[in-house]
Amino acid sequence: MFGSATLTAKERQFYQIKIYHLKTKAQETLVDNYLEKTYLPALHHAGIKQAGVFKPVTADTAEIRIYVLIPFQSLEQFANLDKTLQADKSFQTNGKDYTDAAWNNIPYTRIESILLQAFPGMPVLEAPALKAPKNERVYELRSYESPSEKYHVNKVKMFNTGDEIGIFRNLNFNAVFYASVISGPRMPNLMYMTTFNNKEDRDEHWKAFSADPKWKTLSAMEEYSHNVSKSEILFLRPTDYSDL
Incomplete structure (x- = not known):
């Protein structure tokens, strides 16, 4: 089974x-x-x-x-996921309110999908080590x-070769x-x-990041200038049933 495969270091x-786009609380519950x-x-x-489920x-x-x-x-494994799920008997018998919903009573407006590949500097997903509920x-x-x-490749290089990831880790x-993002x-x-752990914890971490000498040196390097044209920040919270 693909899901049980072990990744090598490289x-x-x-x-x-x-991203499920919904209109009503009834859809959200479903x-x-x-x-x-x-x-x-x-x-x-x-x-x-380890799959994560989050809400704004x-x-x-x-x-x-x-x-x-x-x-x-x-x-x-990604391409075969639907086939794998269809072969799961429990998946077939559970959740019929969702899977068998009528055309005029659908559980969502649309589903948006983004496909990504992990950076070399952090090749696999890691569950957060947090104490807060x-x-x-x-x-x-x-x-x-x-x-x-070209600028995207440069920004990715900044995270990996420039070790922006290392600053976050430290x-x-x-x-x-x-x-x-590959699609x-x-x-x-x-x-x-x-x-x-909470919003205050988040603000303290970013304050420390902005003041970090390594970040100041990295962000001032000419070779990494102008590699971000737009940034978007979204604050999410895991659901009770999320694995992450």
């Missing part, structure tokens, strides 16, 4: 971020039940033991969103868009992943997720 995981009782257990059966800390007044983060050992935590998902493919940012709506871009 291999990097792939990640899918699925999708939550499906993810908790059907989808995540099926992922576990397929050998994917501040609710959007226009729509409801649920974010699902799934790690894969290979693109083949999940309902207090803050997970920060960042997206850095670059002006062109300051205990509890990163879950760093990755390049998504805002390319070229990279995304990464750092985690904190």
